Amino acid sequence: MSTPLTAAAKTPTTPAAGSGKGTPRLRTPSKKHTPGRPKRSVLLTVLTGLMLLYTVVPLIWLVISATKTQEGLADSSGLWFADDFALWSNISDTFTYNDGIFTRWLLNTLLYVVLGAGGATFLAILGGYALAKFDFPGKRGVFATVIGAVAVPGTALAVPTFLMFSKMGLTDTPWAVILPSLVSPFGLYLMWVFATEAIPTELLEAARVDGASEARTFFQVALPLLAPGIVTVLLFTTVATWNNYFLPLIMLKDPDWYPLTLGLSAWNSQAETIGGDVIFNLVITGSLLTIVPLIAAFLLLQKYWQSGLAAGSVKE
């Protein structure tokens, strides 16, 4: 997570004590190393380099391996290309294997992300805004609940949720994946903090005095100010839903409703069965195709993402 650091470092911080007369100077900022250009540290560079390797090598492995046939995968070293370059045939095989079930899984994942992550973000915005800008009895109770909920991993709730859904007859339907995804305590908390900082209460008061309804105040005044935070929460929930494995694993039986994560795992386990078709090459290519949209989303929304995370870190 080097992004927030860079973002924070780029934010111009005025050397507050710089010009004050008689103020004790704890550290004199030399001209060479202004806060914008901090002194280089060998140790930090090496550590960051290691971190870079640690995160990038698996990705390189994935890209290189996706160019290999099943035969090439076993024959060649993981970090260099095999003799055959089979990326294109792997991609087309991935989409055509088993009557193109991969496309179906891709669409399922998109459905879960659009409804689940989109819904979670929408709910987080509404809740966060209300908690930040309205006073009502029980606010502290809500705060405690949300903070507590952030600490509970979703996996721990999967089993009770399954039992509940099975009584309601919702298992094995897309709702079983979408409904639990709608709740994002962390998103709510983030929106809350963000809304507190980003929307001046005076602005809302001004809007009210001018006669805007609460709905109009929210949609036309507050919402544009919240945009960076919304993108941040949207990215968080999208990643969580896109990569969700355990919840669909226990909820879904029908492979037609599988998301990509479950589908790829099913392909992978084909190698573990008698007479099973061993398709590690398609599992790898499928994995690569699965992460491409996420990477694209991050790169495209990077600008918002950074300002969103840095919000509230600097008092202006």
Place this chain on the structure above:
Amino acid sequence: MRKTTSRLMRGIAVLSVLALGATACGGSDDSAGSEPVSGDDITAALEKGGTIKVWAWEPTLKTVAADFEKKYPKVKVELVAERSGDKHYTALTNAISAEKGVPDVAQVEYFALSQYALTKGLTDLAPYGADKLKDKYTPGPWNAVSEGDAVYGLPMDSGPMAMFYNKTIFDKHKIAVPTTWDEYVDAARKLQKADPKVFIANDAGDAGFTTSMLWQAGSRPYKVDGTNVKVDFSDAGAKKYTDTWQPLIDEKLLAPITGWTDDWYKGLGDGTIATLTTGAWMPANFVTGVPQASGDWRAAPMPAWTKGDKASAENGGSSLTLPELGENEELAYAFVEYANSGAGVQSRIKEGAFPATKAELESSEFQNTEFEYFGGQKANEIFAESAANVSDDWSYLPFQQYANSIFNDTVGKAYVSNTKLSEGLKSWQDASVKYGKEQGFTVE
């Protein structure tokens, strides 16, 4: 034949038991009883048509389903093949517990069959005429699907054991291919001496393999009579096995590679693993999983415990069953019979499945098939002979699936610590007995 039972899966197994508790009150058993179902009933159902849901991962069933639909145009077969092994059983158990979404036909491996049969989860197929098919099948698989007069499934494939060996490696180091287990241990030492990178086999603890070895050695650790169960790993056969296998572990002659992983496929391809003793269904996995070693491998009879002894065992294999809560019984049975006894058998053999039917195993066409992967060897001759030499008095536990899931916590210790194999088997026995009692079995 699934090897990996992760803790996660076990967690899900517990979950399904919970779900059972939550929905058990609605249970009612209103099945038709054992009224015979005539062939006319089945023909009428086929003419009327309908849709059957089939949960089976056996890849050759895809063609069978298409052929079946062609033959009976009014019948539609919905084949769900994405789940296998543990995931499949979890889904099946959950569906049965929830009494919702139960498939009409389900693939069940032999080792797990009695578990479902005993919990009244499967329809007895004898009233449909399945009992008359007994002589069509080899003894091992038939013994697995039948219990007294009841027949809980039709055998789909079988896994008479053979030893696959990498001929190139044995030739290179001029080591004779072992025919007895003593020679096998000897060859293991020689191979390691010649090239420390070569292991005679991979074994990191595998319940299916160990039980098959015990089966061949004449050990009968499980005795099952209804809900009376006996578990005992202390007979002479078990001792024969542990005495032979212990030195292989002690001298580190086995590659610590878990079966069915990518490491395993790699090891089979690059010469790290020199032999593989397993079921006769393996060639299909060799062809798709280890294409780079085509021509290196050959098949041989499973090593014997005493020279000249032909006793063999089964490893893996599965049947098609009709879960009791499924619907369209007549259509479902017609499909199962078509796939495992009728025309489906031939088309499945063509695609690499290993049959459980005598006629096909003994046919000259089958026996004369030359395996290009094995350098043109007529490997089916070896497999068919093995199938005929499987003793049919073996039984698995009615909770074998659970027992296999705790194998690595008990016997598996022998592979990674100073625990002896025999001690490991003893603690496996104790844990199985304990679980059986908890489940309401009378266990000795």
